[in-house]
Amino acid sequence: MLLAETDLPQSRILVADDSLVARRMVRFALQGLHCKIVEVEDGLAAWEQVRSDDVSLLITDLYMPKMDGIELIRKLRSTDDGIDMPIILLTNATCEEQEREARQAGVSLFIRKPFQPEQLAELVRQVLC
C-alpha cells in the first residue's frame, strides 16, 4: 500500500481545527489506521466532545475560535479523563515561546506544519499502540 496500513478500529481520534482543509489533510494522513476520526471546528466543541465521548487521542490546532489549543490542553489536563490523554498540537506556529506554552500546558507532541502524511500516521500509530 502507498500509505502504511494498521488496524486501530478501537481508537477514536478527535481532530480540532478551524480549517476544513487542515482537517481533511489530517483525515487523509490517518486513513490507513482504520480508526474512527471525529472533527470539530473549535476548542470549545473539542472540550465538549472529550467530556461526552471516549477519545483516545486529541490532535488540535493552536489558534481556534472560542477556545484556543493551549487553553483546551490546560482544561483537559485538569480533568481525570484528560490528564493522561495523548495530545498532539498541530500548528503553523514556529517559535519557542509557543512551544514552551504548549509544553507547560501539558501537550505530548508538537508538530509544525507542513507535516508529511506518513510522518503523522507513524507518530499517531506509536502513540496509540
Next chain:
Amino acid sequence: MEGLPLKTDQAAMQWSLDEWNDRLSRPGRDLLELQALTENNFLFIGDQLRDFHLRSGKIAAAAAEVQRVLAGEAAVEGVRHMQALIERMSSFLDDIHQSSLKNASTLRSICTALASLDTPLQAFQRITRTLQIIGITTRIERSEYSDERSDGTVLSEGLRHLASMISGNMQEIIDQVASLRTLSETALRNESALNTSQSARARGAINNARTVFSEQVGNRQQALQRSDDLAHTSVEISRCIAEVVSSVQFHDITHQQIEHVNHTLGSFCDEMARGQRGGGSVDLSTLECVVAEGCRLQAEQLEHSRSELCDAVRRIIGSLHDLADAVLAMVEDARALAGSTRTDGSTFFAAVEPAIIAVAAILKENLATAARSAQAVHEVIAASVNMVHLVDEIERFGAEMKVLALNASIESVHVRDGGSALGVIADSIQELAHEALLQTDALSHGLKDITTCAESLADIGRGDMALEGEKVNNLQADSDFMLQNLRGANREVCTLLEKMDADSGSLAGDIVETAEMVHVHDEAEKILNRAAAVLFDVAGNFSTSSDDWNQVRHIPVFQQMQRRYSMQSERKIHRRVLGDVSVEDVAAPAKSKADSAFGANVELF
C-alpha cells in the same frame, strides 16, 4: 523608508478617516474573497487526492499481485516442478532409447542368424531331392534282386519317407524363417525409428524445454530487478501524494499570515479612528506615517504569502503531473516484470507452454512407437520360440539319416554279392547323411543363435507396456496439471495487466485533468498583487523615520501587530522592512535531539 516629505499640521491628517477606511478596507475585501476562493480550490484538490490515492493504491495492489504470481515462491516452485517434470520425461525417453538400441542390436543379430540359415536350408532342399531320387533308384535296383533275406523295399521306403518328412519340415522351417525374417525386419525398422529420428526430435524438444526453463530462471532475475523498479515507482507515487498533502497545508499557513494582515489593517483603521477622536497619545500625522509604513510591511507580508501560496500550488500541479507519470510507469514496470507487451498480451509463461506440449507430444509418439516395436519384438520372440521344436526335428533327421546310411551299407553288402549299383546308392546315402549332419549342425546352431537372441530380447524387454503406458499417463497428467496452472497464472497476469492498463490510463487522465484545472495560484496572485499594490500605494504617499516608530512602540496596536506573528517568516519580514529596532526578538524553536527520528518539525515532550 522613502516617501513624499509632506508633513502637515500636527493636528491634521493628510487623509480623512473615510479615505483611510476606504483604502484599508479594499485589501480586506480582496483577502476575504481570496479565502473563499482558496478554500474551495484546496478542498477540491484534497477530494481529488483522496480518490487518486485510492485508485493508485488499487493499481499498486494489482502490480504487487503480478509480482507475486510471477516472482513469488509459488512461481519459483512451479518452474522447479516443471524442470523436474522435463527431467522425468527425459529420463523416460532415455530409457526407451537405450532399450531400443539394445533391441536393434539384437534384432540385427537375429537377421544375421536368419541369413545364415539360407545355406543349410538350400542344402536340405537338395538333400531332399537327392533322397527322393535315391529312393526311386533304390526301388528299381532292388526289384532286380529277389532275395528273401533282404527287404529292399524298406530302404527305399525309408528313403522316400525321410525325404518327404524332411521336405515337409524344411518347408515349415523355411516358412517360419521367412516369417521371422519379416517380423525381425519390421521390429528393426520400428527400433530404428525410435532410436534415430524420434530420438533426435525428443532430444531437441527436451533441450528446447531446458533452454526455456533456463530463460525462465534468467527472467526471474530480471523480474527481481523489475521488482525493484516497481518498488521505486511505488515510493515515487507515495512521494507525489505526500508532496501534495504537504503543499495543501500551505493554504492554512498562508491563510493565517493573511488573517494577521487583515487583523492588522483593521486595527490600523481603529487606531486612526481613535486618534481622530483625540484618544491617541501620538500626533495624527506621525500616526499616519507610521500606519502607512505599517501598510508597506503588510504589503510585504502579503507578497511573501503570495509567493508561498503560489509556489505551493505550483508544487501541487507538478506533483500531480509526476503522480500521473508514476502511475503509468508502474504499469510499464509491471508489464516488463511479466515480459509482456501489449501486442501479444502474453507473459513469460507463454513461452513455457509450447515447450512442455512439444515434449509431451514426443512422449506420446515415442510410447506409441515403443508399443509397436514391443509388439513386433514379442512376435519375434514368439516366432523364435516356435522354432525351438524344429531344432529337435532337424536333429532327428540327422539321426535317421545315420540309420538309413547304415541300412544302406548293409544292403549294399548283401547286394554287392550280386551287383554294385546299390553300393553306389549306399555311398550316396552315406554322403548325404554326412552332409545332412553338417547342415543339421548349421541349422541347429543358427536356430539356437536365434533363440538365444530372442531370449535376450525378452530380457531387455520393456516390461509390461501397460506399466509403461501408465508412466506416460502419469507424466501426461502432471504435465497437464502444470500447464493448467501455467495457463491460469498467465491468464491471471494478463487480466491484471489489462485492468491496470485501463485503470492507470483513466487515473492518469483524471490526474492531469485535475492539474490543468488548478488555476487558484493565478487568481490568488492577482488578488494578492492587487491588495499589496493598494497598500504599497498608501505607503508611497507618506514617509517615516525611526523616530516615528520609537514614538509608537508603546501603542497597543503596534505591539499587538508583533504579538500576532506566529511564524519566523513574519518576524523576518518585519525586521527587514522596519529594521531591528521594532520587533521583539523571539527565538526560533531550538532543535532537540529527540525529534530527529520523526523529523525536524516534531517536538516530543
